[in-house]
Amino acid sequence: MDSYRLPKKDDLGFCNVLISALGGDGANMAGKILFKIGCEQFGLDGGYDARYGSEKKGTPTDVSVRFCEPGTPVRQSGPSSTPHFLTVFHADLIESLDLGRGLLPNAVCVVNSIRSSEEVRNSLKLHSGRIVCVDATRIAYESHSRMNMPLLSVLCHELNFPDAPIRASIAKQWPRAAEANLRAFDEALAGRASADFVPGDYPLTTPQVARGPIGWLNMHNGGTIDALTHSTHGRDNRVAGRGRVPQFSKEFCHSCGICLTVCSDPGGLLWQEGRMVGIDDRYCKGCMRCVEACPETKKGKALTFADNGILEPGI
């Protein structure tokens, strides 16, 4: 393994990898495994930092892995804001979270998408580098693995990590899921599509900084929120729903109200004047509690699992 050299380095000697995902996707585990593989298999040093907070399942988060050659002082903390490598679990988050910001020149972006590399490049506004698209959702589903596995596999490949030791590490880490994970690993490498882009279309961008319209000049006393002007009422939550919402068949519905009593995300069910009228697919997170509770009557069952078992979120 002594021959391994980091493909890219910043001024401090680090190769920065950022993984953007939602809570519950397994991105933290992917980051941790990647760091472990780099240290154990390739003798690298560095750090793995996550943007931990009180993020719940379904809310955006990111994970950062920074690699350096042994002997390089590891002094910076917190996630990298200027990645050489970006991995995106949900392509529909690219624009809302402005994931392309801070990408270094000749960045490599591994994106879970069935879209073309050109389309993804345009939504990332990538200055230069490579876009690698892989249908991680489908591969994970078909191989009974998780979405983090195909993405990790392509990311490792792009980092020039040889496949064999990575496959061995994955098999060792989760012995019981080894077969499924390795299948996902291989299918991702076989099914990926990439394209390289030269500078010219989009400028380089600086990293994001926290700067909202409310600051020390105009924040209400004690950080109070005005509920009438700052309600989550209009929140678009489609990302967390992962594209799955129950199917509502109005003709079978008696508006009995049982669904309302179990809905985990009040606001997800649309009722008007005492009648159930549908699902707010901008908000419902797709827990399917209402499907379980909806009574089967002579007419039928009004709330059912949608038949689109697998979707790329946002498409």
Next chain:
Amino acid sequence: MANGMITTLESPGKSTVSAPQRILLVNGNEAVAQAIIDIGYDAEGYYPITPSSDAGEVVSKAFAEGKTDIAFIVATSELAAISVCAGAAVAGGRVVDVTSANGLLLKAEQMPAIAGLGLPMVLNLSTREVSGPLNIKNGHSDLYAALGWGWLIFLAPTVQAAYDMNLIAIKVAEKVNLPAIVAYDGFHTSHANRRIHVFASRDDVQAFVGPPPFKKAMAGENGRFSLLDVTHPRTFGPYMNDDLINSKVQLDQKFDRAREVIAEVFEDFASLTGRQYTCVQQYGDASAERCLVALNTAGEAAKDSVDELSRRDEPVNLVVPMVLRPWPAEEIADAIGEAKRIVVAERASQYGADNYLANEIGATLQRRGNAATIIQRTYGIGGLNFTHDDAIEMYELARAWPNVPDENEKRVKWYHGAWPGDPDYNPPATIEPIRADQCSFNVGQDGKVNLRLLSQMPPRIEKHSACPGCGIFSNLNLFLRGIDGHVVMLFHTGCGMVITTGFPLTSFKVPYFHNLFHNGTSTATGVVEMIRRFQKRGDLSEEITVILVTGDGGDDIGMDQLIGAALRNDPFIVFEYDNKGYMNTGAQLCYTGFRGQKNSNAFVGPHQQGKRTHHKDIVEILRGTFAPYIATVSESHAVDMIRKARKAQATVRAGGFAFVKTLSVCPLNWGMDEHVGPSSVEAMVNACMHPLYEIEHGITHITVDPEKQGKKVPVTEAFAKMGGAYRHLTTAENAPLATEVQAEVDRRWVRLKALAADGLL
């Protein structure tokens, strides 16, 4: 949450080192836990708080696996946890605790007492901002609160130092009989995974820190005594008047002794490991005109900036204190050297005054006749990262000083990274306030519940960011459909508040107040007293129902204040969502959890079978307050819940206190499918694990009797539906444990039936 992914690599085999080391890939909390395990403590008092929680979880897991025999005690609060430590220490034990932020401040009463009583111990502080509005990220306001408490304070800027300083701190603490804090940055260090060196052999660690103190304490040989020496009784913690000042002189003199001991212990540690620590790290050019002083991760990050400026032929100096108490005055002044302009960057502010370190450094320099300019910058409060770019800005500020164009940057004290906002920002209203007349479906309905009619009740809360299938808001919204008119909501800290009020947006359409983890009942008392007062004066015309929402954890740590409110019979409703754990901090055990339940600090292993005790019954605890209305509800029994909500509101309208407890599934931490919540709580009700009943003025009524309905099921049937945290209790191997739970559930059910059968009880 601990995930057991601590990795061991091959030893580096340094020949200069006399104690062999091995390499671990761990985060700061795991490094602390490894140190705790290696030191071989007698006891750890524990209460979860982000971001320190997993430091305890890893120790608890090691206990379950038989890798440590530590007495690991999960207390009801932070104050309780440190008091457990005080008890163990006065008995002669070697003790440790971990905490952050509000946890430290809740311990505050006990902290100076532990120091004054001369009880050595180590408290790991994963630093976090203490604030309202609540923040869980980094800040040093907790650390600075402790400056005057009489504790040694060691700083750990890196994951490596978090391990090392734990070993050093306990050795120093026991030599001088002072307690010690080891402070490492929350998230930036606690959750940063790094490659570190640890002792390969636990024997080497224990040889370094010395034998456990108990035998010497019994013999009076280590400057302390043991409470357990019955052959020579002593009174610990007497009442003391004028003499106290002499005790304080002793306390201060211990710090003088500690200066010498720390230097010796740093040397001993270096000879064993090759890792040399000093009270103050000086980095860069000590003769430079510009100097930056920064603690922990900021100081570490700034080293890269010093290197970068050095490459540009710009000599600068960097001073990173590693010990704050005793204050290393001489070392600080020496390290600052020839600097003329010193930026003291602190992750805190002393509001309305000069900052903490800036003051201390100013006083230190003045004693030397050094009139260098001190520029104060507060950075990173609430977690904003401090990188080498920030440090370069600080050095640039020192270079330009006092010719700084920006009006705010020109100030001696200012906030780096704060932003003013847009004064013209004036967004339109997106919702209408809820009117009382839109919520009038319940009065006069008696027991009749029409869900279709109640569907017209406007939701008081909507569009939160909970995990899919979370039980909190299905329960709360159902309950609120039984509540008419205006509502003011108060929340304890927990998932429920975090997922609804992420600034600058709120999911509440009604007035809402969060006031920390355990104070909600007393806070509600203040609110209802003012409602009464302002209404009486004619200054407030609306009728308002106040509801405090708490998790089951809030009724552990806040149990005394809950009982107080019930005893005062204050007119508000407490609605407890019991999800059987501290889910917001990562699934640690709550006293409500079932015996045998898996928690992140109660593992299932050869030496421990999950949670050790049976589930707490808060309703029966409250029975003794004789509050007018106490009830249990379940989202599986919607009509029953709405009837009880009506009764609770009628109770507070009549001037009394009402407590209602519901079960709330946590699909994430119970390990269950997102859609099965309602059916699993139904199974818990049918298994009599959560009987549905009410106590009105001391009289018990069972409202849903699964036996009479012919629906009673064994607890294992419910456990099977409750997910991975419980499923192991359904296996043949764990049958004895499940039988114990069944026996306890049956015992309580039979007793409840007897109470309900008697017209007086």
